[in-house]
Amino acid sequence: MQLTVDNKVILTPLPKILETLQSQLSTGKLKDIDSSNSENIRVTCPNNDHKGGQERHPSCNIFNLDNNDKVTKGTAHCFACGYKANFVQFICDCFNNDDIQFAKDWLLENSDVAFQSEVQYLPEIEIETKKPEKEYLDESVLTQYKHYHPYMWKRKLSKEIVDLFEVGYDANSKCLTFPVRDEYGRLLFITKRSVENKSFFIPKYVEKPVYLLYYVLQHKLTRVVVCESQINTLYCWTLGIPAIGLFGTGDSFQYNILKTSGIRIFDLMFDGDSAGRKGAYRFEQYMKDYCFINKWILPEGKDVNDLSYEELTKLPVI
Numbered sequence: 669m670q671l672t673v674d675n676k677v678i679l680t681p682l683p684k685i686l687e688t689l690q691s692q693l694s695t696g697k698l699k700d701i702d703s704s705n706s707e708n709i710r711v712t713c714p715n716n717d718h719k720g721g722q723e724r725h726p727s728c729n730i731f732n733l734d735n736n737d738k739v740t741k742g743t744a745h746c747f748a749c750g751y752k753a754n755f756v757q758f759i760c761d762c763f764n765n766d767d768i769q770f771a772k773d774w775l776l777e778n779s780d781v782a783f784q785s786e787v788q789y790l791p792e793i794e795i796e797t798k799k800p801e802k803e804y805l806d807e808s809v810l811t812q813y814k815h816y817h818p819y820m821w822k823r824k825l826s827k828e829i830v831d832l833f834e835v836g837y838d839a840n841s842k843c844l845t846f847p848v849r850d851e852y853g854r855l856l857f858i859t860k861r862s863v864e865n866k867s868f869f870i871p872k873y874v875e876k877p878v879y880l881l882y883y884v885l886q887h888k889l890t891r892v893v894v895c896e897s898q899i900n901t902l903y904c905w906t907l908g909i910p911a912i913g914l915f916g917t918g919d920s921f922q923y924n925i926l927k928t929s930g931i932r933i934f935d936l937m938f939d940g941d942s943a944g945r946k947g948a949y950r951f952e953q954y955m956k957d958y959c960f961i962n963k964w965i966l967p968e969g970k971d972v973n974d975l976s977y978e979e980l981t982k983l984p985v986i
């Protein structure tokens with residue numbers, strides 16, 4: 669759909685409008701504009717909740733087609749943080765100004781416009797002022813799980829790492845507890861792993877972040893091991909190897925977070941089974957243009973936690 673403001677069609681091409689916008693901002697936003705894909709322009713995300721609006725590499729898409737009947741031209745969508753806004757709201761966010769009228773006026777002033785004829789009349793675009801809000805847990809929920817359990821040592825975790833990453837024990841469910849944080853360290857949810865059987869509990873319908881990525885980013889590490897499970901990830905740290913976990917074999921939401929993370933080398937240590945091999949292949953396909961990838965080949969039926977430091981370092985790598 670065409671981009672319209674107060675029944676006026678915006679005629680100036682979006683890349684040109686974005687350039688004008690960029691030149692007028694004093695917020696430091698919109699550092700990068702990549703118009704190489706004419707359907708989706710990529711810009712650095714203006715969402716203040718995403719690296720303070722100062723993302724280093726562009727991951728916010730701006731839809732740039734007039735003739736799609738579902739999406740309005742100018743709609744912004746950031747794959748890294750989930751930010752979504754129509755173009756007027758996007759302008760507001762670039763200026764750090766919540767006044768929709770200001771953004772509308774700015775757009776009309778900085779673009780050629782045509783009046784929609786009566787026949788072509790389209791309802792005015794709906795202004796989405798609400799940003800997606802994620803809910804976070806209060807840190808105090810972790811207090812009740814501050815206990816050690818022998819199963820932690822059985823899985824070869826050190827006390828130091830258990831303390832550092834706040835692994836706990838819930839006596840009610842007889843489970844180890846693992847706080848899961850987003851890349852900024854905010855507490856999203858808690859997963860649980862039974863100490864009696866192989867049950868694993870993760871809240872339904874959550875987008876899985878990348879386990880322990882916040883810690884890697886805080887310490888500006890540029891090379892990490894990638895594991896499937898949280899225990900494998902924690903075991904790597906116990907061995908002194910920085911690692912992140914995917915809660916499985918990975919998905920595009922996680923790849924998109926990792927693409928803009930600044931990590932340059934990923935050492936994949938997925939489980940030695942067909943799901944692990946498929947996961948490693950998929951990771952490589954998505955990520956190979958953004959980073960270096962080493963695939964460590966684990967023995968059939970083994971995962972990282974089954975192997976010693978010496979065994980891990982002697983694995984074949986492709």
Ligand SMILES: [Zn+2]
Nearest residue numbers: 713718746749
């Ligand atoms: Zn974003």
